[in-house]
Amino acid sequence: MNQSRNLINTLLYFAACFAIPTASHAQLAATQPTLELPPSSGAWINSEPISLAGMRGKSIVLYFFEEGCPRCRDKWPSVMAASQQMQGKPVMLVAVNSGNPPTTVARYVRENNISIPVIVDTTRTLEQAAGVGTISLQNIYQAATIGPQGSVRPANAQDLLSSLQEAAVESTWNIDPATIPAALMPLWQQIEFGNFAGTGKLVARRLQDRKPEIKQAAETLNAYAKQQIQDRVEQAAEATANDSQWLAYQIKQSLNTEFAGYELPETLAKELAELEKDASI
Structure with a gap:
């Protein structure tokens, strides 16, 4: 969390952390820029860079989260459980944190025992391309699915397991x-x-x-x-x-x-x- 956030955001802190994320599915479904995953290893934690070309035929569920929110911290055990339950299926859960430097995100990942791949979206490029709105204390988490052919659609961040299961149905391994x-x-x-x-x-x-x-x-x-x-x-x-x-x-x-x-x-x-x-x- 940037220390420069002003007093108004500080006062909004606890109320926002217990609000339902604000971006609607209609907003998420709006026209989106072309989405590309970052090719630099410095933008990834717990994984080497993953490319859409390498994931062709398979799906990715992107989970965008606000690092300063207690509600998001409390959610990580269920996020990890959803990923674990889908092991062996042609779908991958990848977390995304936007607007923060790699050192901040890496520390958060360690503190919360996050083992899935995490993208450090410092410039918010991926956040914008996925059409999830600006992740903040007013929009604490969102999800988007990248389908087998690279198309992007909204996913349910409140039920990541269902989102992963839905994505797996349309996905296949190249080699069983x-x-x-x-x-x-x-x-x-x-x-x-x-x-x-x-x-x-x-x-x-x-x-x-x-x-x-x-x-x-x-x-x-x-x-x-x-x-x-x-x-x-x-x-x-x-x-x-x-x-x-x-x-x-x-x-x-x-x-x-x-x-x-x-x-x-x-x-x-x-x-x-x-x-x-x-x-x-």
Whole structure:
């Protein structure tokens, strides 16, 4: 809580903390800016950055909270319980605090034993994009769901479990975790959430495993990675066809970095070298 808040806000403090959040579903459903999750690791607590691309097919419920309100502090055990109950489902609960520096949010997270991912939305960019209104002592918590295709809609912050359950119904895993042996679950998690960097060599090693169940699971992971590579190749080709050389270059460069260790198109290095000579890049 910023120390500079004036006397009026101080007097409103306790009354506001026990009021029902003010933003209506109609307000939340209003036209919203494009929503993007912060790519910087400094904006995340309890998690590396999560991207919407990595979450495609799955859902995220964003829980926006006011850090200065006792009512919000009292709610955390039920928030954690809702997240725990949905483990293993293709939906993730992510908390968001807006308007405060990372050190303030990190201290709050420690004090309240919060273990779910937390976004530090210092500039309130995510808050605005989600259309939840300005979180404050007059609007102490709100929620929004990011669906499997990236669309944003209002969610029920007073019943996060129901919001998570509703989101899970429309969500699917890219790779069913039930088909993955426990030994490969960390690798599955990286690939499932779109973090391919560093997984190529690990998958290649597991493809030679003597245990049939490990080898079969590795083949599943490798097939999914190959499909993602093919999708990127097609996106790059479409960008080239539309004379978007810079976009084509970015896509091909991402293939080179993110999918190192996987089988990549033989022509990729040559194509990148040619694009680097393009004056528009």
